[in-house]
Amino acid sequence: MAIKLFIREHISYVLFQVVLIAFLLVLFWLDGLRNVSTAIYVIAISMLLITSFLVVRYMLRRRYLAKIVELPVRMEDALQKNSKTSEYAITEQYLSELYKIYQHEVQTLYATQSRQYKFMNQWVHQMKTPVSILELLLQQEEELDKKSVQEEVERLKRGLEMVLMHARLENFSDDMQIVQISLKSAVMTAVNDNKRLFIANRVFPEVEVDEAIVVMSDLKWLRFFLEQFITNAVKYTFEPNKKIYISAKKIEHQIHLMIRDEGIGIPMADLSRVTKAFYTGENGRKTGESTGMGLYIAKEICDRLGHQLVITSEVDKGTQIEVIFQS
Incomplete structure (x- = not known):
């Protein structure tokens, strides 16, 4: 031959x-x-x-x-x-x-599929909890507790939103539209959407964002990571009557958005790894509800939109998440 x-x-x-x-x-x-x-x-x-x-x-x-x-x-x-x-x-x-x-592309594809498979397994496992609670509530003979039902429905909605955003993340560039957004309007929408969560946990938001502040971002993705940061801040604030402080300021050519809570804080050993996929850390094991994907997806979104994400924390004093927009 x-x-x-x-x-x-x-x-x-x-x-x-x-x-x-x-x-x-x-x-x-x-x-x-x-x-x-x-x-x-x-x-x-x-x-x-x-x-x-x-x-x-x-x-x-x-x-x-x-x-x-x-x-x-x-x-x-x-x-x-x-x-x-x-x-x-x-x-x-x-x-x-x-x-x-070829090897790099295969490894990337394998890592993506493995991450999706693991995420779906964890997500399905966690979604069983609210479904089981709803079934128990429906089986009770006394009058249905609408507040409890609403709480479990909210958990299901947040879970569905998480898995939907994770699926869209693979085709991020096809699902992105950069426009001028009123930062206060976006923040207030995220706060109002989580009103029941604030009330149920007896945690109260305090918003100080100037209405004149405008950022360049994608509204859908911006609302998602804002909601993720807010729900995390509430979820890890175990004591009642605490506050979530949301503020923004302009420094030179950048807009800094800060979300600070008075929760349990993040241990120093976990701080550098909380944005890694599936990493729940010490706090995630305390609640038993963490998939380890929320902050990972939020970090991925910020990176792809060109926003810088900075997380600082101190145990028993709280955590601050700062998103830096280029103006």
Whole structure:
């Protein structure tokens, strides 16, 4: 197979040499063909040189040609080094780089699928809790506790919103529209949407955002990570009658939005890892409701929108989340 490929590769070269020899014979014939032995000698030497060139060329390419004519069994076959010429060495280097790109894309795809699978498993497991509670409430003979039902429905809604946003994150650029947004309006919408959560946990928001402050962002994604930060602040504030402070200020060419709570805080050992996928940390184990995906998705959103996310915390004193918008 290698010799056949070599012949097909050099058939044009051989034909060119035949035409060249024929041209030399024509020249000898036009010159009167006075010395036949000289013409035969020139033709013989030309044939010998051509044959020697092709033989040497084939020997240099034989191992490489033998490799490429056989169907590969593994992707690692592309990494074999068999070339003895600069041309084929560059080809092998090209294949090696292509293999690295392929490996990177496969690993990225595998990591994405693994993350989605793990997230869905955790999410389904956690959604069983509100569904089970709703079933118990419906089985009770006394009058249905609408407040309890509403709380579980809210948990289901937040869970559904989380999984929907996680699915959309894979096609983020197709689902993004950057516009001017009134920051106070977006904050108040997030606060009002979580009014029942504030009341149920007896935690109260205090908003100090100037109505004139405008940021460039995507409204849907902005509302999602604002709601995530607010629900986290409320969820990890265990003592009643505490406050969530939401404020914003302009510093040079940046808008700084701060969301500060008076909750249990984040241990220093967990602070650098709270935005990693599935990392629940010490606080997540206390509540038993954390998927470890909320802050991860929020961080991903901020990065893709070009917003900087800064988290500072002190145990037993509270946590502050700061989002920095470029104005």
